[in-house]
Amino acid sequence: MKGQMYIEAIKKQELKSKMRLVASIKIDDNDKECWFDYPSEYGEYICTERVDAFVVALIPFAMRKGLDIKSIIPISEKLSYQLHNYYIPILSKYQETFKQIDLTCPCSSENLNTKGAVGTGISCGIDSFYSVLKHIGIKEKDYELTHLVTMNVGSFGYQGGDFSYRWFQEEAKKARKVSEELNLPLIEINSNLMEIYQENHGFSGTFRMAGAILGLQKLFSKYYISAGFDIKDFDITSEENDDYDLFNLLVGSNESTTFYSTGLEATRFERTKFITQYPVTFDKLTVCMCGNDNCGKCEKCMRTLGALYALNSLDKYRGSFDIDQFKKHEFMNLARIRYYGIGYMRPLYKEIYSILKIEQPGKYSLYTFMAIFIIYPIEKIKKLVKRILPDSVVKKLKKIGK
Secondary structure (H helix, E strand, O other): OOEEEEEEEEEEEEEOOEEEEEEEEEEOOEEEEEEEEEEHHHHHHOOOOOOHHHHHHHHHHHHHHOEEEEEOOOEEHHHHHHHHHHHHHHHHHHOOOOOOOOEEOOEEOOOOOOOOEEEEEOOOOHHHHHHHHHOOOOOOHHHOOOEEEEEEOOOOOOOOHHHHHHHHHHHHHHHHHHHHHHOOOEEEEEEOHHHHHOOOHHHOHHHHHHHHHHOOOOOEEEEEEEOOOOHHHOOOOOOOHHHHHHHHHHHOOOOOOEEEEEOOOOOHHHHHHHHOOOHHHOOOOOOOOOOOOOOOOOHHHHHHHHHHHHOOOHHHHOOOOOHHHHHHOHHHHHHHHHHHOOOOOHHHHHHHHHHHHHHOHHHHHHHHHHHHHHHHHHHHHHHHHHHHOOHHHHHHHHHHHO
């Protein structure tokens, strides 16, 4: 027997310098609240007339848990049609963990948008900067960027709470600097979605973001969400929901707000090349998998450094990376980048090495030799040791290695 998620009521709550959009939700017999916090100055644009924000933000959760969604609060008719006829049947067919559910809400086709604003997220990564800078000063004025957004809906730790909020606030510091430099207002959104989901946002991140924006559907007529890959890598069966964002954002749009997946026309290397034209990125680019500052060692940092190296743009980014450290161990770093590009991540590195192969044919062969015959076996041994030895022993070995 399927369970049920009943969205009982939606209201606005005034907090100190913030306005909260909160829904009272009953999941089976458990009462919960789901909320989004917005800056107080945007209070007039917060939408309580539609259940859209919470249906979109929570439908991946509901489908994973097998929960029918019900509410007496209207849903936008266009959104209801798209979820019923495309999102639910297609994902329940192609995603092993998604179940067929029912969605029962009254519909309304009224367009609630009054401002016509255009927004996108600013995380200060490659894809984010690409989306921002591609939509400033464009000829299609109705599509020109008017607002930047940073939000805490899952990418700052699945556990939520104070830990996620502190991390989010640290990340927001660079977003505020970009906002000031580009003279675009920044909207900071916080949420407790993580406490409801209690799992990684990989399968639901796009709809969590879309839900937060639909809470401001009176403000945003268009919103750009950065694609992680180019269009040829579209994959509806992937466990990572951004691999099928073109689909997600098509079905997640309504009469008031249209979502676009931006950057599908460019590879990550092409996006990197594009943003190196803009000084705003030089001291604010943040790509690290390990925290708020670029470590220069993780896979994403190394991939970015490799692209900047191939583009002869390393020195521009001294404010974002320790470029002297990279150059000091240049040969080994490029060999490690070659190692990262051997396996399943090969498409992300192909363009980097197509340049190095032409410009440094002899060294390229050495990078490849090092990657296959030295770095690869060492990494395999490390993984084996980590798997068979207790964590305490592994930590001691790391200290000895340092």
